[in-house]
Amino acid sequence: MQSWPQRRDQILFAATTLLSAGGLVLAAGGAGSAADGAWVAATLIGLGYSTATLVAAVRRREASVDVIAWLALAGALAVGEALAGAVVAVMLATGVLLEARAAARARRELSALAARAPRTARRDTAAGPVEVPVAEVVLGDRLLVGSGEIVPVDGRLLGPAVLDESALTGEPLPVERRAGEDVRSGVVNAGGPVRLTATATAEASTYAGVVRLVGQAQAQSAPFVRIADRFAVAFVPLTLLLAAGAWAVAGDPVRAVAVLVVATPCPLLLAAPIAIISGISRAARRGVIVKGGGALERLAAGRVLLFDKTGTLTAGRPALTDVVTPTGGDLSADDVLRLAASLDQSSAHVLAGAIVTAARDRRLPLTSPGDVHERHGHGVEGVVDGRHVRLGKASSIVTGPMPAWMRHARRRAALDGSLTVFAAVDGVPAGVLLLEDQVRPQAPRMVRALRRAGITRVVLITGDHTDTAEAVGRVVGVDAVHADCDPADKLTLVGAEQDRAPTIMVGDGINDAPALAAAGVGVALAARGASASSEAADVVLTVDRLDALADAILIARRCRRIALWSVAIGMGLSGAAMAVAAAGYLTPVAGAVLQEIIDLAAIAIAMTALLPGRSHTVTMPAADLATARRLYAEHQEVRPLVEQVRTVADALNRPPYDLGPVRELLDRLQVRLLAHERAEEAELLPIMARALGGTEATSGLSRTHAEIEHQIGRLRRAVEEPVAQAEAEDVTDVRRLLYGLYAILRLHNAQEEEGAFSLVADVATP
Structure with missing residues (x-):
């Protein structure tokens, strides 16, 4: 059901358009007086609406260019240019309607998340499933989620599941989750019935937090910050002086009205908000809730990025x-x-x-x-x-x-x-x-993407110890590391960086809330539940992927750039037309028509914000994506085997030295690990080359595959001669080879996870 503001905007557009068109029909039929009456009525309707918006701006103590539209409408009536007034009224109503439509679209993108909030849950009891209100679920409850049902609260899976997480992540393909993994409320069970243990109440679950965040975003995004109001201080006096000068020189108030009509600032009133609102809408589709146009503009202006470590650069779960x-x-x-x-x-x-x-x-x-x-x-x-x-x-x-x-x-x-x-x-x-708590595989790639997007400085601030923080900082490639920080320290550091350049602070914990509030833009990761950090932040990621932030910054900067271009081009054309009108070469009616053409040009530029822009997201064909995910599952399965290499080496630290476990390990490495590495060489590396644009991106991994096979061959030769009882000197080379192999495997796995498998979580199919 439509709200009154929506109906009001539609009525305004319909009334001014019908009256103006009706006046044209009457004029063509020779009923000039009736035509003038229709155009006057349209002008009066526009004047009434413009008066109301001016009064609202005065109450908010905001500068507004709406005063020019009001003067143009009033002036047209005063000098008897009813048709020009009607055209201005239609122009004003069209702008109001289109801006409302754009805002409604952004609200729909946000509200689509909240509209699906689960209402009931099925508690798994000895007597069978019992449906209860979701508010009655308590920690530790065993819940049953049927096929096609929405997960009611955050929980931990008791068995494998196939889930549709598109409502939270935007990823259209179902994902497989393993037993023991955490699952968020609001996702859809796309497979067979699954059971889970509730780890949060409904109020504390992810989806309830998303609903609250949507409410905040909608409340803070109306009215949208308009770039137009920043120009009002200079543009309004300039227009009034030009109109007054034209009147004084020519002694004709009609010329002044022509200047006011052609100066009606619809490029500012309409084009810029469309671009900004489009950015908010596009960000929402990527799983990023931006709390208003002001937050989007500040996100676009950010130059220094500050990260908390745990849960942002690291997975946040051991x-x-x-x-x-x-x-x-x-x-x-x-x-x-x-x-x-x-x-x-x-x-x-x-x-x-x-x-x-x-x-x-x-x-x-x-x-x-x-x-x-x-x-x-x-x-x-x-x-x-x-x-x-x-x-x-x-x-x-x-x-x-x-x-x-x-x-x-x-x-x-x-x-x-x-x-x-x-x-x-x-x-x-x-x-x-x-x-x-491992570093997110995509974190280094995301930091590089952020630098390409215009971030000039990346700072890590964390409460962890210095050695741990510096290790993470080296891996992801930050410019500075500040460790052992409490919330007050983080607040001080954000303030110091803010004095140098506009800042973006990213965090996910309660202790990050003060720093998020103090930064130019606070970004909270709320994929595993909203907290105080989400309430304090200007931007909230509802997806557990850091690449969404890089995309949001790209979207913000592109939309802000488009908004400024639409304003600059629209106002430049309006300025030229004002000069022509002041010289007496444009009548009020011709000026109104010309201004409509300028409006369409500015709107056309603004609408380009709806088109896909530059993104760091990698696109893969569905077949390549399926192969990459299969190989990633195998990669996960052989990771424990890598750790066994170190364990076997550790066991050779004192007599009696038994090389039997080394031989058993070699058999497993030959059967499982080498087979997997060869499959990656044959299948994964060509996929990477296609996705990343050339074999240069895969040459390092290919070289490491060869080195792993070489080292395993050396190790086998070192233990192939059976001995009854190995001595210390017999195991020296064996231990050295084992530790060397372990180091190579660890580094290789990290490189694969960053360069190849980090793509699996966030690739898009064409």
């Missing part, structure tokens, strides 16, 4: 990197992971999802735990397959002195900046799970 077990222990790394993941299926802890996902990736069979008890800050314990399993901190697992293998695992975690989860089985320490 991933399992390795499982360390004691040498000669009863349980293998896979056994420990399977027991831990089985227990963690019942936990809502942030690390539990990563452990369950890792077990599913390794295709380990999980079972339902029993007698589960979880204490916040201490850990979780329960019974899995008849064995008592406990997960938590080291102090919860070991009461006495810590074994050497656990101390080694702790040192390794400290060196790598990893998190640790200690596991005990039947009261005996059994393993240490290492987890790491």
Whole structure:
């Protein structure tokens, strides 16, 4: 149902157009008096609307060029140029209607997200699914989501799922999610029925946050900031002086009216808002909510980009990197992971999802735990397959002195900046799970894209320790790193950078809110739920992809540039026409018609903002995309094998030296890893070359593939001679080759994830 403002705009356009057209028909039929009456009526309607807008501007204490339209309408009536007044009224009504339509389009792009908010959920109980209001869902509830249904609250998947996330991300193709992965409310189940554990209430879930953000964006985007008002201070006095001068020189008020008519600033009133609103609309389709035209313009002006680290440049959620077990222990790394993941299926802890996902990736069979008890800050314990399993901190697992293998695992975690989860089985320490918040694969590429878009300085500010922050900064390619920052420090740094150049601050946590509010533009990542940072930000990303920010900046700059061009060209033409009218070569009617032509030219320029512009997004054919995703799934499956290279090397640090595990590892590397690397060489690298424009982009990866195969061959030759008992000198080269191979594999995986597989998450099919 249309609102009154929408109906009012349509009535204004219809009334002025019909009266003006009716006057033309009457004039053609010889009824001159009746025609004048119709044109006067149209002019009066336009004058009334213009008066109302001027009064509103005065109340807001804003300068406005609407005064010129008002003077043109009033002047046309005063000197008896009714037709000119009617044309101006139609021109004004057309501008109002088109601006309203453009604004409505932007609102539709935003409101489409909110309109789908789920209302009910199905709780999975022993008696079967029970439908309840979504507001009654509590943390830990097991929910059932049927095919085609909307996920009602944020949760953690208990099994694999195929989801349509287009409402939040704009990605048209369904995505596959693994058991243990977090899923956001508002996405659609595009596969079979799935079960999940609620990790947030409806009010705290992603979709509720999106609805609030949409409300903020709509409230702050009306009225839209108009570039026109910035010109009013100079343009209005100049127009009035020119009109007065023309009247004084010629002694004819009609000439002054002609100047006012041709100066009616529809290029400013209409063209610029269309371009700005189009930018907001296009950004919304990319999963970026821009809270108003002012925010879009400030985003376009930004030159310094400041990032928080966690959740922005890093994934914000840990991933399992390795499982360390004691040498000669009863349980293998896979056994420990399977027991831990089985227990963690019942936990809502942030690390539990990563452990369950890792077990599913390794295709380990999980079972339902029993007698589960979880204490916040201490850990979780329960019974899995008849064995008592406990997960938590080291102090919860070991009461006495810590074994050497656990101390080694702790040192390794400290060196790598990893998190640790200690596991005990039947009261005996059994393993240490290492987890790491990894740098987003697309982060370095996105930073380069931002620099190409006009960002001149990139700064990392974080509360993390210096060594961790500097490591991330080196990987992504920032200009400066500020570590150990609390919210007050971040606020000070943003202020200092803002004094040098317009800033854009990106963050996702509550502690980022003050800095987001202080920056020229605050950008919040709300893909995993809105927080105080989203409320304080001017721009909110509802997609968990940093490339959306680069696209939003490109959109903002292009639309601002188009808006300025439309204003400059429109006002330049109007200025020339004003000079001609002041010289007496344009009548008011001819001036009104000429101004309509100028308006159309300015609007045509502004409408180009709706066309696709430059983007860093890579386009792939559907077949290439499917192949890349298949290879990425294989890439994920062989990652644990890479970590085993280091684990096997570590086990050779003291006698007795057993080369049997090295030979077993070589067999797995030959069967799984080398086969995968050869498939990448044959299938992935040609896809990359086509997507990125040439084989130069893939030559480094191809060289590393060859080096990996060479090093595995050297390692096999080093251990091919069987010995009953290896001595220290026998394993020196073996350990050196293992550690070297591990380093090469780690670097190669990082390069592949940045250069190739980061494209998989954000490519578009043509």
